[in-house]
Amino acid sequence: MTDEDDRSTLEDERRSATGGDDRSSPTNEKQFEPDCERVETLRAIGDDVRGDSSERKQLANILYRTSDLYDPDEETSPEEIVRNVKFILEVTERGGLER
DSSP, X not given: OOXXXXXXXXXXXXXXXTTOOOOOOTTTOOOOOOOHHHHHHHHHHHHXXXXXXXXXXXXXXXXXXXXGGGXXXXXXXXXXXXXXXXXXXXXXXXXXXXX
């Protein structure tokens, strides 16, 4: 994958997360094949990164959430993960969940 492909993918994810032009459809949506080794690696890095600071916890949560793309027991999409990450960042910015 080239840098141009990476930028295009990120732009598509941003559009989807913000309700903009959504170019994804069932025929051109990238499929993420189950990959247990990748799941383990992402989650191990998340465990290593996790610490006392909110930034470290955020990053660990993002890594765990990203690993769900490759977990055969999870059903998610890049768009759902982008929305979830945005929510994590917004909650932290507000100072936590207010119940």
